[in-house]
Amino acid sequence: DTGVSQNPRHKITKRGQNVTFRCDPISEHNRLYWYRQTLGQGPEFLTYFQNEAQLEKSRLLSDRFSAERPKGSFSTLEIQRTEQGDSAMYLCASSRPGLRGTGELFFGEGSRLTVL
Amino acid sequence: GQNIDQPTEMTATEGAIVQINCTYQTSGFNGLFWYQQHAGEAPTFLSYNVLDGLEEKGRFSSFLSRSKGYSYLLLKELQMKDSASYLCAVRDRYNTDKLIFGTGTRLQVFP
Numbered sequence: 001d002t003g004v005s006q007n008p009r010h011k012i013t014k015r016g017q018n019v020t021f022r023c024d025p026i027s028e029h030n031r032l033y034w035y036r037q038t039l040g041q042g043p044e045f046l047t048y049f050q051n052e053a054q055l056e057k058s059r060l061l062s063d064r065f066s067a068e069r070p071k072g073s074f075s076t077l078e079i080q081r082t083e084q085g086d087s088a089m090y091l092c093a094s095s096r097p098g099l100r101g102t103g104e105l106f107f108g109e110g111s112r113l114t115v116l
Numbered sequence: 117g118q119n120i121d122q123p124t125e126m127t128a129t130e131g132a133i134v135q136i137n138c139t140y141q142t143s144g145f146n147g148l149f150w151y152q153q154h155a156g157e158a159p160t161f162l163s164y165n166v167l168d169g170l171e172e173k174g175r176f177s178s179f180l181s182r183s184k185g186y187s188y189l190l191l192k193e194l195q196m197k198d199s200a201s202y203l204c205a206v207r208d209r210y211n212t213d214k215l216i217f218g219t220g221t222r223l224q225v226f227p
Contacts, residue, residue, distance in 0.1 A: 004158075031213065040124075042203050042217030043159065056211060091158065097213070102164035104149060105215060109158050 002026075004108035006092050012114045013082055020078045021111040025094030032075050033105060034067055035091040036060070043091055049075060082115045089113075120218035122204050127224045128194055135188050136202050136221045142185035144209025150178050150189045151203040153220065159203055162189070191223075199225045 005024040013019050025032045031050050035043035046065070047057045051072035064082075069075040079086055089112050093105035119141040128134040140148070147166040151159040163171055165180035165187060177190040189202055201220040208214045 033214065035217075040219070040222075042120075042205070042220045045208075045214050045216065048214060050213075056214065102147070102149070102161075104161040104164060105159075107158035107160070 004092055004094055004106055006090075006108040006111050008111060009109060010112045010114075012116065014116050015084060016081055018078065018080045019082055019113060020076055021090055021092075021113075022074060022076050023092030023108060024074045025092070026096075026106055027073075029094035029096045029106070030072070031095045031097060032069055033093040033095070034075070034077050035093065035107075037089045037091055037110070038087075046077075046090075079113070082113075084115045087113055087115045120204055120206060120216065122202075122218045122221045124219065125222045125224070127226060130194055130196060130225055130227050132194050133190065133192050134194060134223065135190050136204075136223065138187045138189070138204030138218060140185050140187070140204070140206050140218075141209075142182065145182055145185070146207040146209065146212045148178075148180060148187050148207075149205040149215060150187075151205065151217075153201045153203060155200070162202075194225050196225050196227065199223060 033048040034046040037043045047067050049069040052069050064080045067077045089110040091110045093107045095105050097103040122138045150162040153159040163178035170179045175192045180187045201222045203220045204218040205215040
């Protein structure tokens with residue numbers, strides 16, 4: 001178990017460019033979440049998957065944002081035509097819900113995006 | 117939202133005890149989590165409460181009162197490494213698969 005892995009860890013881009021982040025969850029976890037966190041705030045929910053199905057998208061997620069999990073394993077989050085307001089830490093988390101345990105989320109280290 | 121409220125910042129001294137409070141909207145409650153997040157790092161799970169009472173885990177304990185919409189995280193024998201943000205989160209009342217986080221409490225421990 002190597003934990004949740006995200007890359008790149010840091011991305012600096014110019015406004016208007018597209019960026020893509022990748023998340024590899026813990027292997028036996030079937031749920032995968034994307035959150036966004038800005039300085040001094042808690043994580044905000046963006047979207048989540050159960051296996052390959054995207055079950056919910058936040059209203060915070062504009063049309064410029066798209067997430068996929070094509071084979072139910074890794075996921076990508078793409079931001080098109082980036083804006084300065086997109087600058088944030090993008091956190092991925094995974095979980096394995098079940099009758100036992102809390103179903104807590106295991107977070108990756110995050111991908112920090114800076115839009116100039 | 118579910119109106120999660122926690123203090124923005126707290127300070128304490130090494131070796132002391134600190135209590136970080138969290139209040140939330142009671143309707144549709146399905147469980148409350150505490151996470152620790154060091155600067156620039158991932159949040160890590162500390163505790164989970166779904167029934168009233170105290171859950172103890174070493175130096176950390178978490179308490180829940182469902183009727184009052186109130187929880188606290190108690191940290192004993194504080195160490196410098198406990199300086200971090202502490203995030204209170206509840207399961208979304210409409211979708212228990214997702215967690216709604218508070219803004220976090222930044223704790224600074226001084227020698």
